[in-house]
Amino acid sequence: MNTFLSLAAARCSVRSYTDRTVEPKKIEHCLEAARLAPSACNAQPWKFIAVTNPELKNEIAAYTFDPLLSFNRFTHTAPVLIVIVTEKPLIVAQIGAALKNRDFNLIDVGIAAEHICLAAADEGLGTCMIGWFNERAVKKLLHIPSRKRIGLLITLGYPAEGYARPKVRKSKNDVISFNQY
Template structure:
């Protein structure tokens, strides 16, 4: 599949085939795409924790859902959770972030996450990026130091839902050339 078809096909998966596990070899390839992604001043401010042990994965999934609000009720279906922990940026990225008032680590983690999700799609897997979770509970479950920040949970598995038509703003609404319109 060419890159543009891959981008068109990738969607946030919210229903997973609970009978199909994902081989660690595939997860390793997907994570390699994230590891190789670009970052400001090559800081690479991320650590990825793969959670695929069923009982632990279900406890992490519980920390991502808010049943009363209807948030993330599908997360136990996914066989793999990739927890993204923010690591310190290097000196150059840190100084650049201060000077330019940008949190480069979050930008870099976003880029790595996009690479991971596109790699998952290329492997025939669905993914969903979660920012809603009980961070303190995830830290406790995975022995993440209190001074670290858990930024995202990327869930991965074989999709059990059809491809949806994407609803996006028109090109005219989001793209302009040489001036803001």
């Protein structure tokens, strides 16, 4: 329990990386953690693309950067980008989602993404989930069929020194209760 909480506390969004290459075994470790993630009806509605080719990775990184907001400028410093493609869920999950008005796909992708980030932290690697990117351009670059969606991108690499920041979180009283709202 303590080990898990320490890992959860140690994981943070890393927005600066060294240029040290990430060992393929460590990338595979993170992707295996994602593959093992739970999903609604066990639909596993995902594909994980690890982008390690530096030119390709930089092209994708450029599509995450918003010059107006000066947002996501750091992504090119990460040696690896993981792209999570959402696949069509099983028909039973689709029916369940429609009946209950819930996007199970997005929930599933979020869980898999966090598995990746925690597995990376466990290996001494840093990550940052990236929800702001030019989806159409990234799909074209990676030959992802246009009807599919990209759920999230994740940067991956060895954190540069001084990356750690104190966690900013709401207080327990604000977010946790027992037996009533």
